Amino acid sequence: MIALFSITALSLIMIFLFIEGISIFDHVSIKEFIFGKYWYPTDDPADFGILALILGSFCVTFLSGIMAIPLGIMTAIYLAEIAPPKVAEIVKPIVELMASMPSVVIGFFGMVVVAPFIQKLFNIPVGLNIFNASLMLAFMSVPTICSISEDAIFSVPTALKEASFALGATHFETIVKIIIPASLSGICTAVILGLSRAVGETMVVLMAAGGAAMIPGSIFDPVRPLPASIAAEMAEAPFRSEHYHALFAIGIVLFLFTLIFNLIADFLSHKFRQVGEASL
Amino acid sequence: MNKRKNIFIAIIFLLTISSTVFSGELVIKGSTTVLPIVQKAAEAYMAENPDVKISLSGGGSGNGIKAIIDGTADIGNASRFIKQKEVNLAGTKNVYPVPFRIALDAIVPVVNGKNSVNNLTIAQLKDIYLGKIKDWKQIGGTPGKIVVISRDSSSGTFGVWKELVMKDERVIPSALTVPSNGGIVQAVTTTPGAIGYVGLGYLTGGIKAVKVDGVEGSEQNTLNGSFPISRGLFMFTKGWPQGETMAFISFILSRKGQDLVKEVGSIPLF
Numbered sequence: 001m002i003a004l005f006s007i008t009a010l011s012l013i014m015i016f017l018f019i020e021g022i023s024i025f026d027h028v029s030i031k032e033f034i035f036g037k038y039w040y041p042t043d044d045p046a047d048f049g050i051l052a053l054i055l056g057s058f059c060v061t062f063l064s065g066i067m068a069i070p071l072g073i074m075t076a077i078y079l080a081e082i083a084p085p086k087v088a089e090i091v092k093p094i095v096e097l098m099a100s101m102p103s104v105v106i107g108f109f110g111m112v113v114v115a116p117f118i119q120k121l122f123n124i125p126v127g128l129n130i131f132n133a134s135l136m137l138a139f140m141s142v143p144t145i146c147s148i149s150e151d152a153i154f155s156v157p158t159a160l161k162e163a164s165f166a167l168g169a170t171h172f173e174t175i176v177k178i179i180i181p182a183s184l185s186g187i188c189t190a191v192i193l194g195l196s197r198a199v200g201e202t203m204v205v206l207m208a209a210g211g212a213a214m215i216p217g218s219i220f221d222p223v224r225p226l227p228a229s230i231a232a233e234m235a236e237a238p239f240r241s242e243h244y245h246a247l248f249a250i251g252i253v254l255f256l257f258t259l260i261f262n263l264i265a266d267f268l269s270h271k272f273r274q275v276g277e278a279s280l
Numbered sequence: 281m282n283k284r285k286n287i288f289i290a291i292i293f294l295l296t297i298s299s300t301v302f303s304g305e306l307v308i309k310g311s312t313t314v315l316p317i318v319q320k321a322a323e324a325y326m327a328e329n330p331d332v333k334i335s336l337s338g339g340g341s342g343n344g345i346k347a348i349i350d351g352t353a354d355i356g357n358a359s360r361f362i363k364q365k366e367v368n369l370a371g372t373k374n375v376y377p378v379p380f381r382i383a384l385d386a387i388v389p390v391v392n393g394k395n396s397v398n399n400l401t402i403a404q405l406k407d408i409y410l411g412k413i414k415d416w417k418q419i420g421g422t423p424g425k426i427v428v429i430s431r432d433s434s435s436g437t438f439g440v441w442k443e444l445v446m447k448d449e450r451v452i453p454s455a456l457t458v459p460s461n462g463g464i465v466q467a468v469t470t471t472p473g474a475i476g477y478v479g480l481g482y483l484t485g486g487i488k489a490v491k492v493d494g495v496e497g498s499e500q501n502t503l504n505g506s507f508p509i510s511r512g513l514f515m516f517t518k519g520w521p522q523g524e525t526m527a528f529i530s531f532i533l534s535r536k537g538q539d540l541v542k543e544v545g546s547i548p549l550f
Binding site: 038042052111112115116126206211213214215221222224232233 | 432450
């Protein structure tokens with residue numbers, strides 16, 4: 001019953017999103033909307049091109065992935081395999097605590113503390129940029145990636161490990177050749193979930209990414225990712241105006257992004273699923 | 281028994297009539313810049329006159345004036361004067377919009393406290409926001425890239441900036457956008473090469489107000505009209521206002537109303 005209710009509610013939200021968003025395509029073509037370089041929604045005549053916003057989201061997510069994935073997975077391996085039980089007992093709750101940190105706190109930290117620091121450190125004109133936002137997003141996705149892949153690594157059967165040791169493999173060889181391949185499905189899911197958290201995150205990118213709707217030229221350029229645009233403009237967009245519909249259409253694009261991420265996660269977790277102990 | 285019942289009904293009847301006669305309902309629509317002032321004033325007014333109901337909504341200056349012409353609101357707020365096109369439209373419907381200036385608003389360009397630039401012309405400001413001037417040394421400052429900070433396109437402050445400084449040309453896409461006046465203060469304080477613009481009420485330490493065409497942005501210079509980036513905030517009514525509408529506008533124009541204007545960060549008329 002409850003499951004049915006939540007599914008109905010979710011599909012109603014989805015239908016609403018699509019109904020409100022589709023009407024923008026009466027004014028601009030899908031191609032102009034996706035590949036248009038200029039986002040000037042309140043001008044007369046207005047320009048509704050979200051290429052710069054899509055690229056903004058992409059760059060921020062990609063860079064945060066580069067930072068968060070190795071860090072998250074390596075922490076997970078350390079916690080599950082190498083760390084003495086006492087250390088793991090302390091570090092694991094801390095990582096999980098980090099996952100529950102409110103995003104607005106992280107965003108504020110990025111804006112007030114990290115931005116001036118980055119700006120001085122690299123001697124660049126502005127501290128609110130792709131690099132800053134990615135760093136903050138990495139902060140948020142490391143705990144997700146770490147705790148899910150840690151569970152996956154932890155659940156690798158002991159028999160596999162012991163067999164590896166019995167054949168004379170070192171601990172390092174066992175980790176690289178046995179444990180990681182055996183838990184790859186779980187690690188992939190962890191990575192995708194971490195990234196989809198980063199792509200949909202609003203508050204951090206609103207506060208730390210700078211909000212310039214331009215196509216970025218370097219990692220120190222400010223960008224305006226998709227969720228930041230919706231959050232910043234929705235309150236002021238006149239009800240049922242073109243701008244309002246355009247923001248809903250951005251919502252559709254964002255929805256499709258996370259959907260694709262989830263499908264990939266599903267696909268990967270099936271592909272690398274470990275069946276029994278003999279398939280390695 | 282029956283008599284008492286009749287009296288009771290008569291009293292109820294009288295009460296209903298009197299409440300419909302003496303109470304008013306005001307519908308106010310329009311500019312989001314004027315909204316906070318009206319909100320504050322409406323609260324105070326309703327506290328003094330409990331039988332008046334004021335319903336407020338935003339929607340922008342254009343919507344406010346349109347509501348007056350269509351007769352869907354008693355007062356239409358606008359952060360600009362009525363346009364010729366709108367006057368013509370009103371004329372065809374035999375409506376005579378009457379403007380009331382209720383407050384003033386000034387927008388001041390600001391730079392980081394360490395910046396040596398003190399004065400900029402409107403043309404220079406425009407070129408900075410168009411991306412034609414990219415370095416502080418081009419306008420007599422210490423060399424360094426100019427970081428242009430602007431407001432979200434839906435903000436009322438942005439609307440004035442666009443009209444009075446940009447002359448309706450587009451701000452470069454690489455300009456950072458910040459969702460609030462406070463956000464601009466924060467960004468300009470922490471970024472040495474930054475330039476931004478805020479409402480007069482937001483000037484604080486850490487940022488430096490820049491003179492425009494040699495005129496300092498202050499309450500006084502706005503009132504005498506010498507500061508160029510300022511505007512009047514208006515209320516429009518359909519014909520000369522009557523009854524409750526008039527009473528409410530008089531309230532805003534009274535000493536008490538103007539004190540509320542100051543409280544929300546705009547400039548009172550007197």
